Amino acid sequence: MHAPDGFLNAGTAATTGVISAGAIGVSLRQMRSTLGDKQVPLAGVTAAFIFAAQMFNFPVAAGTTGHLLGGALAAILLGPATGAVVVTVVVVVQALAFADGGLTALGYNVLNMALVPAFGGYGMFVLLRRVLPPNATGVVVATGLAAGLSVPLSAMAFSIEWLFGAAAPVPFDTVFVAMVGVHLLIGIGEGVLSAMAVGAVLAARPDLVYGARDLTRAQAAERSRVGLRAFVIGGVLVALVFATVVSQFAAPDPDGLERVATDQGFADSAQDHALATSPFADYATQGLDNETLSLAVAGIMGVVITLLVGLGVAFTVRDRTTRRRAAESTSAGAR
């Protein structure tokens, strides 16, 4: 996910750079108004937490392990503006000090790994909380789903960037299906881990969970019984449904997936080439219809992502005062 230089062209790098810089500027102002002079030590130490948490692996299946990305988690715990700033700092330092992710890729790496998961994840979280009970379980389930979906959301963002600025002729369909598909699976781990982590924080210090600041102490302690295994299986089902629906859109021609599969294997048979998927710039073999549909999907996804991110931002701004009051009463009589 820490994309190196070269996969997206310079124009996309510059554009996403400007977008990210603007978004971070807004987030910084928001963070300052909520945290005041606590912003540097709090954001700094929690950024260290996110960085450290990303380094450690958790079991996924049969001994294989995964890693937390943490964007949605940061937003739910700290608020979307602070969460966005914190994860951005992590990503930027990783690029500069650890050579993790390209220097020109910072624009879209920050956008995809910090801004979209933090704001988009928070937007989804808020929506989900509206339909879930106002108690600990509601918060935990909302976290799980929002964090889980924030990962494929991030992959969708990358795919849309690919649509505009791919540096190589791989069709949008292919990238979209591959990226989002894989990240739906990764998202399951992210969702489960984030949910359990927020649950743990809620149990000990509910006042430290930004996304639960509206709960009373009693509500924060209230849990409905949800089996963890059931939750994981439920999550997998959601992911599968999502994947099936999405893949139908992205490859409307039923033979499309088959073709992509054979082409990505060793294409040593000359006759395959006549059926081969076209390069991005020229949909000669696939009909005009498919191109329209692909772009339509991209358009819809773009709108969805923007909507969710916008929601996240809107809720940040609206609840600014509540957060400040909460922050002031958190520290035991300090100042």
Place this chain on the structure above:
Amino acid sequence: MPTSDAATGQRARSHATRPPDARLTTPAIDVRGLRFHYPDGHEALRGIDLQVEAGERVALLGANGAGKTTLALHLNGINVPDEGSVRIGDLLVEESTFAEVRRRVGLVFQDPDDQLFMPTVGEDVAFGPANLGLRGADLDARVAEALAAVDASQLADRTPHHLSGGERRRAALATVLAMRPDVLVLDEPTSGLDPAGHRELVEVLRSLPMTQVVITHDLPFALELCERAVIIGEGRVAADRSTATALADGQLLARHRLALPYGFDPGHVAPPETA
């Protein structure tokens, strides 16, 4: 080395701080009727009265949760009293005087990692005086002075994370000394130190001339450093007498969950030289 030449060491270190004003009739610290409760409702301090003269060294003893740290945080305005007042010298501690109070009262926290937040020790020591407005050569001189006072000049370019426990303690102390405080408040300064680190710290503290308030569980340390002991119990001052007397009172100690280390007999220890 601090131990070898006590007299010159003393003189050398007094550069690091202003000697306390001898003519003071106003106490260095004057706490009256202090009451304080936490946001969750717990009443931590229930009427504290405490006066400390300039140059005195007072050990603040008591069980965990008795309110010692809470009290200490009032001395530089981090905690604000519900009732009562805190005066540092002639200055009442309140919002408008925080900046000056924080210059006069140096608080050394329990965990040195909470106080060493800059990339290098030198920058940490510079943080305080820089906030006071020092720059350039003046700032460098102040940093050098503070580091020398704790025998840590060689640590200036080191990362805090790579220091030993004792080095971290002394570096944290230096960050506070750089403000040239009149009063030094230390929270559990010897906890976690190995014996050599412990000894180094005690030597450094004994060489510093300013008023000291030391929160500690380490009773021999309290006896060695502080001539006076104040025991806090359940948010109030439970006892206020000479350290030797306090430590000789077994029942008093037991009431406040204090106990002498094995083999330690306060009656058979030479009282510390008045520094």
Place this chain on the structure above:
Amino acid sequence: MGARHTHPLYVHGHSRVHRLAPEVKVAAAVAFVFGVAVTPRQALWVFAIDAVMLLVVVALSGIGPRFVLTRLLVILPFIAFAFFIPFVGSGEQVEVLGVAVSREGLWGMWNVVAKATIGATVSILLAATTEVPRLLTGMGRLRVPATLTAIASFMVRYLELLAGELRRMRIAMASRGYDPRWLWQARPVATSAGALFIRSYERGERVHAAMLARGYTGTMPEIDERRATTGEWLAGALVPVVAWLAAMVALVAG
């Protein structure tokens, strides 16, 4: 995406590259990689110039090729993905070793691989010759908001501490027989992460109190004062300027 080491890539040294002002290095690195990014893919001569300049700087830095190559392995998965591009693309087909692949695809693969490799090498060089605090100072001088660099500074300072705490928690769990294989067994991992978050937050509050106690009013005091000289800026500008000129020539010449 494997577990990252807590230790940044910095390799101690006294080369000219090490000593160059950090704001110059960061600006030059970013400018250079952007210059490479705008280079048209068929302009092989431009890539050659870029690569030669880069190798010269690497040599000047004294870092050592083995170090660079080892760190370059990080982009291997992306290179592997790039390898498949010629098989996915179409249009004019070309035969390579008896296999029919897309010409567009081959160029696309080259484009991605060349730029990614050069970019990664620059990143490694920058990280290896510049200590993190210097990197952050450099960023600050390039107009990155002081709040961000201060947050980054605190992050780096407390990273090892927190990573150590997390490691100790894991050891404690493992010592009690915890050996999870499946996602639903990951609860202790998650709860320990939650506990670590709380500890981090509380530490943040204590650090804040310590900062207040030393006179902090909300802005970090400016301590380091040495700025880059014109000479340093000129030296740093050399490589990116050449790269951009060459790229422009290639773009115009078509």
